[in-house]
Amino acid sequence: MKCARVLLALSSVASTVQARFAGAVNHSKRSPSLEVTLAPATEGIAELVATIKNVGSADLNLLKVGTLLDERLPVQKVLALDEAGVEAPFRGIHASIQHAALRAEHFQLLKASEIISMVINVAAVHDFTASGTYTFKASGLMPFANAGSAELIGPALTYESNTISLYVDAQKVASVPKALSARPLEERTEVQEGCNATQLAASTAALANCEILALAAAADAADPSSARFVEYFRTNSSTTRQTVVDRLTAVAADCATTDSGPSRYFCYDYYGICESSGPLNAYTLWDVSTSVMCSLFYDTLPPLPQGCHRQDQATTTIHEITHCEAVYSPHTNDYAYAYNESIALTPAFALLNADNYSLFANAVYMKC
Numbered sequence: 213m214k215c216a217r218v219l220l221a222l223s224s225v226a227s228t229v230q231a232r233f234a235g236a237v238n239h240s241k242r243s244p245s246l247e248v249t250l251a252p253a254t255e256g257i258a259e260l261v262a263t264i265k266n267v268g269s270a271d272l273n274l275l276k277v278g279t280l281l282d283e284r285l286p287v288q289k290v291l292a293l294d295e296a297g298v299e300a301p302f303r304g305i306h307a308s309i310q311h312a313a314l315r316a317e318h319f320q321l322l323k324a325s326e327i328i329s330m331v332i333n334v335a336a337v338h339d340f341t342a343s344g345t346y347t348f349k350a351s352g353l354m355p356f357a358n359a360g361s362a363e364l365i366g367p368a369l370t371y372e373s374n375t376i377s378l379y380v381d382a383q384k385v386a387s388v389p390k391a392l393s394a395r396p397l398e399e400r401t402e403v404q405e406g407c408n409a410t411q412l413a414a415s416t417a418a419l420a421n422c423e424i425l426a427l428a429a430a431a432d433a434a435d436p437s438s439a440r441f442v443e444y445f446r447t448n449s450s451t452t453r454q455t456v457v458d459r460l461t462a463v464a465a466d467c468a469t470t471d472s473g474p475s476r477y478f479c480y481d482y483y484g485i486c487e488s489s490g491p492l493n494a495y496t497l498w499d500v501s502t503s504v505m506c507s508l509f510y511d512t513l514p515p516l517p518q519g520c521h522r523q524d525q526a527t528t529t530i531h532e533i534t535h536c537e538a539v540y541s542p543h544t545n546d547y548a549y550a551y552n553e554s555i556a557l558t559p560a561f562a563l564l565n566a567d568n569y570s571l572f573a574n575a576v577y578m579k580c
């Protein structure tokens with residue numbers, strides 16, 4: 213972990229192993245409530261229109277923050293594959309939401325049989341280096357609340373769109389501004405000191421606690437008799453246990469130092485997106501292994517877990533570090549957040565879901 217004021221020697225992140233959304237959810241649990249349809253919007257520049265229909269009988273308050281409905285955060289909404297089936301690399305963020313701080317404005321009411329459409333500018337958050345026909349698909353989980361409420365009720369709704377093919381022109385697409393191009397990290401050789409005294413003390417403690425909790429969780433995962441591991445990762449396979457042990461051990465090693473290690477850590481909103489969409493605790497750029505803590509992280513989260521399945525600074529740090537490709541590859545994604553929302557995930561996706569690691573570390577610490 214490199215904290216503020218470090219030299220940036222950008223690690224070459226060769227691999228862009230982006231896990232796929234398709235197959236993330238157990239289809240036998242799939243809810244029939246949401247129908248997502250993709251259609252081409254603008255030829256050449258990878259612009260799509262997504263139409264979302266509530267095909268269920270109940271009105272739904274769909275979460276906007278960090279989802280398909282988010283109009284501000286640079287999050288991944290679709291998967292784009294070239295003709296050889298290789299993904300166009302995602303260049304955006306994984307956002308960590310503070311659930312308790314969600315308000316009515318963070319939701320989109322979609323009444324039974326209502327439809328909404330939105331434009332998805334895929335090129336703003338993906339690299340298209342070669343021209344060709346790409347296939348696009350949106351699938352994932354949609355957390356929701358009851359109409360009139362801002363309290364998520366799990367499990368999240370799942371959706372899987374049609375697949376569409378669209379020609380992308382590498383030259384035209386190069387002129388589409390990137391969502392995160394405002395302050396490219398690559399152009400800076402030195403990051404300014406940015407932590408105030410409170411943030412520095414909290415960050416130092418969070419990193420020290422991250423190491424302790426990640427090592428405790430790794431020890432639990434390594435114990436074949438641990439039923440807790442089976443609860444959080446839905447398997448007792450020794451191979452899966454080893455993967456979890458290895459990832460948590462790598463996270464602990466990264467958290468153990470503040471002046472070296474593969475990831476970078478900012479105490480302040482380096483990219484200016486903490487306040488743009490909803491209540492974020494933190495966000496991470498997987499490809500440059502950079503985590504940014506938002507003021508909610510410092511102002512509202514306790515240093516250590518205070519209850520089962522609840523958020524705190526130590527396990528939020530674990531969550532963010534698992535997103536960093538340079539710490540342990542492949543990096544995790546946010547297929548589902550929180551305990552109740554994620555129960556539809558299949559075992560393969562739990563292994564790549566950041567919250568399964570932070571919630572597992574919470575459970576080991578709290579003995580849930």
Ligand SMILES: *[C@@H]1O[C@H](CO)[C@@H](O)[C@H](O)[C@H]1NC(C)=O
Pocket residue numbers: 238239240241558559
């Ligand atoms: C999917 O869910 C069904 C019903 O809950 C369950 O019986 C089945 O084992 C699950 N499959 C997987 C792969 O998790």
Ligand SMILES: *[C@@H]1O[C@H](CO)[C@@H](O)[C@H](O)[C@H]1NC(C)=O
Pocket residue numbers: 436437438439442448
């Ligand atoms: C996991 O498998 C091992 C060896 O097969 C067995 O001894 C252990 O009891 C199992 N653990 C759980 C939690 O089922």
Ligand SMILES: *[C@@H]1O[C@H](CO)[C@@H](O)[C@H](O)[C@H]1NC(C)=O
Pocket residue numbers: 443444445446550551552554555556557558559561562565567568571572
């Ligand atoms: C992922 O973790 C959550 C709890 O954090 C759990 O409810 C869910 O079942 C896990 N997913 C799988 C597939 O085990």
Ligand SMILES: *[C@@H]1O[C@H](CO)[C@@H](O)[C@H](O)[C@H]1NC(C)=O
Pocket residue numbers: 408409410411506507510511
């Ligand atoms: C330091 O940062 C915290 C968290 O962002 C903030 O609440 C606090 O007001 C800041 N303190 C000073 C002295 O600026």
Ligand SMILES: *[C@@H]1O[C@H](CO)[C@@H](O)[C@H](O)[C@H]1NC(C)=O
Pocket residue numbers: 364365366552
């Ligand atoms: C999660 O689900 C359980 C059981 O349905 C419920 O008692 C609990 O309140 C839920 N927790 C949250 C945070 O929604």
